[in-house]
Amino acid sequence: xxxxxxxxxYIPVLDALDLSSNEIIMExxxxxxxxxxxxxxxxxxxxxxxxxxxxxxxxxxxxxFRSRGKGLKAQFSEDGxxxxxxxxxxxxxxxxxxxxxxxxxxxxxxxxxxGYRISREDNLPFTHQQYALVDRVTSERQGMLFDRPLGIxxxxxxxxxxxxxxxxxxxxxxxxxVLANFYKCGDETTVPHFASWMPVDAPHPDFHRPExxxxxxxxxx
Numbered sequence: 232x233x234x235x236x237x238x239x240x241y242i243p244v245l246d247a248l249d250l251s252s253n254e255i256i257m258e259x260x261x262x263x264x265x266x267x268x269x270x271x272x273x274x275x276x277x278x279x280x281x282x283x284x285x286x287x288x289x290x291x292x293x294x295x296f297r298s299r300g301k302g303l304k305a306q307f308s309e310d311g312x313x314x315x316x317x318x319x320x321x322x323x324x325x326x327x328x329x330x331x332x333x334x335x336x337x338x339x340x341x342x343x344x345x346g347y348r349i350s351r352e353d354n355l356p357f358t359h360q361q362y363a364l365v366d367r368v369t370s371e372r373q374g375m376l377f378d379r380p381l382g383i384x385x386x387x388x389x390x391x392x393x394x395x396x397x398x399x400x401x402x403x404x405x406x407x408x409v410l411a412n413f414y415k416c417g418d419e420t421t422v423p424h425f426a427s428w429m430p431v432d433a434p435h436p437d438f439h440r441p442e443x444x445x446x447x448x449x450x451x452x
Contacts, residue, residue: 302421
C-alpha cells in the first residue's frame with residue numbers, strides 16, 4: 232500500500248463519444264497509472280511498457296490499456312477462454328464491503344475472461360449478459376488470431392463498463408472509492424511476463440491477491 236491518494240476523474244463527455252473516439256480525452260484528462268512492477272524478477276525479469284488510463288462518467292466506467300513489448304499473441308477469440316496465456320491486460324476491482332472482487336481479463340484482440348471471485352478457486356464466471364455490459368475496442372482486429380513472436384509490438388484495449396455490471400447506477404450514486412490492481416501478463420508469449428501496478432507479495436505469479444489492491448477514489452461531481 233502507498234500513502235498517495237489516487238483519484239479517478241469524472242469526465243461526462245465520454246458518454247457522448249464512441250469508444251473508439253475517446254483517445255485524446257483519455258490521454259489528456261484520465262488518471263494514468265504505470266503497470267510496470269516486476270514482481271518475480273529472478274524467474275520473470277521482463278516487463279513490457281504498459282499503462283492504464285481510468286475515468287468515469289454518468290453511464291459507465293472507462294479503462295484504457297496501452298502496452299508495448301516483445302512479441303504479440305492472440306490465440307483465443309471466444310469469451311471465457313484463458314486469455315492470460317495471450318498478450319493480456321487485466322483489471323481487478325473490489326467495491327467497499329463486498330466479499331467478492333471482479334477480475335476482468337482481455338487479450339490484445341479484446342477477448343475476455345471475467346468472473347466474480349472470492350479467490351482464484353472460488354469464482355462465478357460471467358454470463359453472456361454480463362459480458363455484454365463490457366464494451367471493447369482494440370487496436371488489433373477483434374476475432375483475428377495470430378502469433379507474432381518477433382519484433383516490438385504495441386496494442387491498445389479500451390473498455391466502457393456499464394455500472395449495472397457492478398450492481399450500481401448513476402442514479403443511486405457510486406461509492407467513494409474502489410479497490411483495484413492492474414496487470415500485464417502473457418503466460419505463453421515469446422517472453423512470459425507478470426507485471427502489476429501495485430506490488431504483489433506471493434512466492435510465484437498469482438494476481439488473485441486482494442490484499443494488493445489499492446483504493447482509487449471517485450472525483451466528486
